[in-house]
Amino acid sequence: MKTRIKEFRARYNLTQEQLAQKVGVRRETIVFLEAGKYNPSLKLAHDVAKALKTTIDELFVF
């Protein structure tokens, strides 16, 4: 699975830690999500998409 989290994060000038705080997860989770090393739950995918003002479809490429 590929993600565009890094791209969207850069768009809003957010660090991994800031995004983690917004979503309410640990920084490592954001690192793994960006690297495509972790498949998030639907809730987490929704929360990340909401924090980055986009949709799950836009953010995650299956």
Next chain:
Amino acid sequence: MKNKSKDRIGIVAGLIVTALVLATLVLWVTNMGSINLLESIMSIPIILLLLVIIATWVLVDRIRNMRAGLPAKDEMTVKLAHKAGYYAYLASIYIALAFMWYSNSLEESGGVGLDAGQVGGGIVVLSTIVFMGSYFYLSHKGAAE
């Protein structure tokens, strides 16, 4: 907010339990006589030491995250722990079988087989090592599948 205070209580409880286990371990080691290598591998102090190492590592990691204003644990850490636990459970079955085979082969060759305490201790020690190893590995590799 509720989760943060829950995390804090969890960390304080973890610190207290780790300190108590460590104190027990120190008392145990200072009061036990000399033992051979096989006995020391199977003995309770080794199990306690492994538990203390795991608990310390987990607590340090959680405190570091809490200081950064992040949750102590989230869905990924829970998923990784479940996965590592699954691997440790599978390993414990094979370890038990290996101990039984080893004990039987000792008896067949005229020696004394392992007693239940040694087998039980060995299974706990080795499956704890598998759990630790799996958790460390998964923490670096991730859980994409």
